[in-house]
Amino acid sequence: xxxxxxxxxxxxxxxxxxxxxxxxxxxxxxxxxxxxxxxxxxxxxxxxxxxxxxxxxxxxxxxxxxxxxxxxxxxxxxxxxxxxxxxxxxxxxxxxxxxxxxxxxxxxxxxxxxxxxxxxxxxxxxxxxxxxxxxxxxxxxxxxxxxxxxxxxxxxxxxxxxxxxxxxxxxxxxxxxxxxxxxxxxxxxxxxxxxxxxxxxxxxxxxxxxxxxxx
Ligand code: B1M
Numbered sequence: 001x002x003x004x005x006x007x008x009x010x011x012x013x014x015x016x017x018x019x020x021x022x023x024x025x026x027x028x029x030x031x032x033x034x035x036x037x038x039x040x041x042x043x044x045x046x047x048x049x050x051x052x053x054x055x056x057x058x059x060x061x062x063x064x065x066x067x068x069x070x071x072x073x074x075x076x077x078x079x080x081x082x083x084x085x086x087x088x089x090x091x092x093x094x095x096x097x098x099x100x101x102x103x104x105x106x107x108x109x110x111x112x113x114x115x116x117x118x119x120x121x122x123x124x125x126x127x128x129x130x131x132x133x134x135x136x137x138x139x140x141x142x143x144x145x146x147x148x149x150x151x152x153x154x155x156x157x158x159x160x161x162x163x164x165x166x167x168x169x170x171x172x173x174x175x176x177x178x179x180x181x182x183x184x185x186x187x188x189x190x191x192x193x194x195x196x197x198x199x200x201x202x203x204x205x206x207x208x209x210x211x212x213x214x215x
Contacts, residue, residue, distance in 0.1 A: 001040060002032060008041030008073065013049050015065025017072050017177060024073040034080035042073045046104065070104055081115040087201055090142040090210035091119045093135050095127035097156035102149035105199065109145055112203035118143075118210070129156070129163035136169065142210045143174040145202065146192075153180045158190040174209045178202055 004027045011019040020042075027037045049066045052058035092113050096106045102123050113120045123135055132144060133198040142162075148154040157177050164170040175192040178199075187195035194209060 002030075004030070004032065005036070005040040005044065008037065009045035009048065011050075012042060012045030012073065015062060015069055017065070017069040020060040020073045021076060022150055024076045027074065028080065030057065031126040034077045038074065038081070039078055042070055046070050056112065074107060078111050078114065081111060083115055083117060087117050088119045089117055089207065090214070091121070091139060092143045092145055092206060093121050093123060093132060093141040094145040094147070095123035095132065096125040096147045096149075097153050097160065098126055098128045099156060100148050100150050100153035101125045102115055102147070102179075103115045105147075105149065105202055106147040107121060108199035109147065109202050112199045113145065113206060116203045116207045118203070118207060132160050132168055133169075136164070136173065141173055142213070143176060143206050145176045145206065148177075148179040154179070154181050154186065157182075157192065161191050164214075169173055174206070174213065176206055177203055 004023060008020060008023045009025065023163065024037060024041070027041065028034070046066065049058055049063055053063050069198055094106060094110050094113070096103055110120050110122055119143070121139055123131055135141070136144065141153070146160060147156050148157060161170065161175055164173065174194065175185055176194045176196070177190070177192045178196055182195060184195050194205045196205055
């Protein structure tokens with residue numbers, strides 16, 4: 001494996017945002033594949049820090065700086081992960097649900113959706129049902145992508161879908177859901193349309209669903 005991947009992973013674990021960005025730029029200059037830089041460098045580092053956090057060996061401040069480094073590195077890969085010649089074929093609203101501040105997975109899904117040529121409006125984190133509805137009324141989205149990382153916030157996805165149903169616009173959009181605690185079974189119970197375990201599959205499924213709906 002190229003040693004740069006390990007350097008990126010370690011710099012990320014140490015929360016060195018500037019160094020992560022420099023190393024990612026170096027990897028890009030060396031023409032290493034963008035998907036590998038993401039998977040073997042950035043996400044590999046994030047996996048280590050995630051495990052440390054889960055085991056009580058890393059704390060919120062360390063994880064926060066690692067997250068910032070992750071987002072900075074991923075942003076540099078954005079143009080390279082885009083499909084060549086992709087033309088905007090639909091509009092997607094994306095956000096992490098109310099009460100939830102985790103944005104790394106959401107940002108990855110956004111990156112992949114944009115890579116598929118979809119027009120993405122990012123509502124950020126801690127987004128309420130009302131905010132999703134207001135944005136949909138204004139922008140007429142084809143799909144709504146919801147991310148949740150906490151077992152305490154995943155039910156918010158159900159509230160969002162209910163709010164769209166009550167407002168009479170449920171059928172105007174395809175609801176995609178994902179995040180660590182989300183499953184296919186959970187998707188079924190809340191009446192969402194698509195669940196995928198990872199960001200790349202979410203983007204592929206979203207584009208396919210939009211194209212199928214548009215005929
Ligand atoms: Co938090 N956190 N966190 N955290 N955090 C988890 C989620 C946790 C599992 C850690 C643990 O205890 N084991 C745990 C949740 C437990 C639970 O609910 N059962 C937890 C907790 C408890 C908390 C706090 C409550 C801690 C505290 O304050 N005491 C607090 C809550 C804050 C809040 O949201 N209100 C908190 C805070 C934080 C930080 C701020 C420090 C930081 C977030 C920084 C940020 O996002 N900017 C953080 C982090 C980083 C994590 C862990 C370590 C890593 C999450 C991550 O980014 N992974 C996480 C532990 C873990 O997951 N093992 C943990 C990398 C990312 C690429 O993966 O987001 O899963 P993920 O995305 C994946 C897939 O899930 C999927 O695609 C991606 C892969 O391609 N995916 C989708 C995601 N969204 C999708 C949407 C889709 C499709 C796929 O369609 C729309």
